[in-house]
Amino acid sequence: MTFAFLIMGDYDTARDRAAIHGGAARIIGVANLDEACAAARELCDSGIGCIELCGAFGEEGAKRVIDATGNRVPVGYVTHLPQQDELHRAAFSG
Template identity: 70%
Template sequence: MTFAFLILGDFSPEQDRTASIGGGSARMIGVPDLPAACAAARALAEEGIGCIELCGAFGPDGARQVIEATGGRIPVGYVTHFPEQDPLFRAAFPDDPHNL
């Protein structure tokens, strides 16, 4: 199975991507916002990617929008963390508008 990991930040999807790792079984793509993530997810689904994982900054609502963008044809998950780690994440990502 092939999968992709989309990371949200100050990225350009055309430039900020790995060609592949793991012998072609995985890719990482940086996207600047949710619309770009949805466009990347649609393209990946069309290419036949097997699964998409999202960084935690997408949250449940962003993950749902990416799922909709793929037409629900492939599994989409997102990274999360334990609530007791919230202060550490706020400190690590102070400028993140999605920060808890």
């Protein structure tokens, strides 16, 4: 199965892409949710098997990506345990 991991931040979607294992695993940087939805549609059209999202997407962002894919592939998003809330706030607040 092929899968992709989308990360959201200060990225240029056209340039910030990588693939390993002959393209079976891909990572794509996106600047915002609209770019993520476009990338997800592109991935679905190319036959990707699964999409994982970084934690910046949250549940609502994941739902938008699922809608963008027409619910054709599994989409997950990264979460963390509540005991690390403070650490995550500190790490991603800047």
